[in-house]
Each structure stands twice: as structure tokens, then as C-alpha cells.
Amino acid sequence: MIKAYLDTNIFLIFLEEEISNSELVIEAANEGLFIPVVSFHTFKEVMHNIKSRYSKDTASWMRTLIWTMQGLNIVRKEEIDAIGDRYRELVDDEDDLPHINAYFASECNYFVTTNRRLTQMRIKKKVNFIFPRDFLIELDLEFLDKKDGI
Amino acid sequence: MPSKVSHVRLPEAEYKFIDEVIENGYFTSRTDFIKSAIRLQIHETSKRILADLKKKRKKKISHTQLLKSAKKSRKAVYKEIWS
Numbered sequence: 189m190i191k192a193y194l195d196t197n198i199f200l201i202f203l204e205e206e207i208s209n210s211e212l213v214i215e216a217a218n219e220g221l222f223i224p225v226v227s228f229h230t231f232k233e234v235m236h237n238i239k240s241r242y243s244k245d246t247a248s249w250m251r252t253l254i255w256t257m258q259g260l261n262i263v264r265k266e267e268i269d270a271i272g273d274r275y276r277e278l279v280d281d282e283d284d285l286p287h288i289n290a291y292f293a294s295e296c297n298y299f300v301t302t303n304r305r306l307t308q309m310r311i312k313k314k315v316n317f318i319f320p321r322d323f324l325i326e327l328d329l330e331f332l333d334k335k336d337g338i
Numbered sequence: 339m340p341s342k343v344s345h346v347r348l349p350e351a352e353y354k355f356i357d358e359v360i361e362n363g364y365f366t367s368r369t370d371f372i373k374s375a376i377r378l379q380i381h382e383t384s385k386r387i388l389a390d391l392k393k394k395r396k397k398k399i400s401h402t403q404l405l406k407s408a409k410k411s412r413k414a415v416y417k418e419i420w421s
Binding site: 196197200201202203204205206218229232233234236237240241242246249250252253256257258265282283284286302303305335336338 | 377387398401404408411417
């Protein structure tokens with residue numbers, strides 16, 4: 189079965205947009221159509237971001253929504269550590285590296301993100317970046333015609 | 339994660355249904371079925387609560403602003419964990 193790493197922005201867009209391709213991706217995961225993967229970083233970033241813009245309660249509900257996704261795989265710090273700086277030269281910002289490492293540690297087929305900047309880094313030769321809309325197409329599911337494929 | 343035991347009384351028909359789907363290989367045990375049902379219910383409830391929050395929200399931000407905000411969080415978390 190397809191394994192896909194879901195970037196933090198997928199969950200933030202779910203909350204920000206009335207309806208989005210990111211939300212459809214989360215629904216597809218919950219229907220068991222692919223194996224969703226996040227890292228402990230994802231939880232921390234989602235919590236940090238939502239707490240700063242909404243409230244602690246909203247952030248907690250989002251955390252609950254993520255950890256109850258069907259078949260969720262969570263990449264731990266030790267697994268990210270084990271890869272170390274192997275891909276550092278191919279990633280412009282060091283703060284993106286833990287997510288790239290988590291993608292490799294969990295042997296994902298796709299890295300679902302809406303961050304175009306990330307998809308243009310040199311690491312794109314090794315990471316299968318995909319936008320939510322294109323990922324839904326890959327899964328043979330219906331998608332929304334939204335700007336940037338979000 | 340620590341866990342607690344809970345005794346649940348179910349109607350005969352539901353019990354029968356659970357046993358049938360186990361027999362057909364959809365679940366490995368009654369515990370597996372019940373745990374999965376609870377997880378799904380928690381997921382759907384949190385989704386409903388978040389949907390209500392979305393409706394009440396006054397103003398939303400653009401995708402570009404959202405990515406900037408996400409980057410700020412990424413930097414902060416990275417600093418907290420790895421520096």
C-alpha cells in the first residue's frame with residue numbers, strides 16, 4: 189500500500205480552508221486508502237502554529253484528529269537522528285531536514301506538501317514531492333480545482 | 339501508553355455482527371473491532387468540533403501567509419529540539 193508523509197501545512201490548510209484537497213487527503217487516509225506518516229515534529233509544529241493563531245483547545249482538537257487517523261505511522265526522534273546529516277547538502281533550510289529524514293526513515297512513496305519552495309530544493313531528485321490535488325489524482329480520487337492545488 | 343479495562347454491554351445483534359466481520363477477516367478480534375470503532379468516533383468528533391470552529395472564525399489568512407506562519411513554527415520547533 190502507498191505510504192505518504194504528510195507535511196505540517198496539510199493539517200494547517202485543513203483548518204484554514206472551508207474545504208480543501210488537503211482535507212480530502214486526510215479523509216482518504218482515514219478510509220485506509222494509503223498509510224499516512226507524520227513525525228513527532230509535525231505534532232509540535234501543528235500545536236505551535238495553531239496555539240499562536242487560535243487557541244490551545246483548537247490545537248488540542250487538531251492533535252486528536254491527527255493521532256486518530258487510521259493506520260497512522262509516527263516517526264520518532266531516534267529514527268530522524270539515525271539519518272543525521274546525510275541529506276543536509278540537498279536541503280536549503282536545516283529546519284526542513286527532520287521532515288526529509290522522517291520521509292526516508294519511514295520509506296514513504298510520497299511527500300505531500302503545498303510548499304512549492306520545498307519542492308524546488310535539490311532534494312527533489314530523491315524525494316517524491318506531490319501536491320494534495322495531484323496526490324488525490326494518483327489515488328484515483330476526486331479533487332477540488334483550487335489555486336495551488338491546496 | 340497506560341490503558342484501562344472497560345466492560346461494555348452490547349445488543350446480541352451487534353455482537354453477532356462483530357463476530358461475523360472477524361470471521362471474514364476484517365478485524366482480528368472483538369477488541370480490535372471496538373478499539374477501531376472508538377478511534378473512528380474520536381476522529382469524527384474532533385473533526386466536527388474543528389468544523390464548528392471554522393464556521394465561527396472571523397477571518398482567514400491566505401495560503402502564502404499560512405506558509406510563512408508554518409515556517410515560523412518550523413523554525414521555533416527546530417530550535418527548541420535540535421539547538
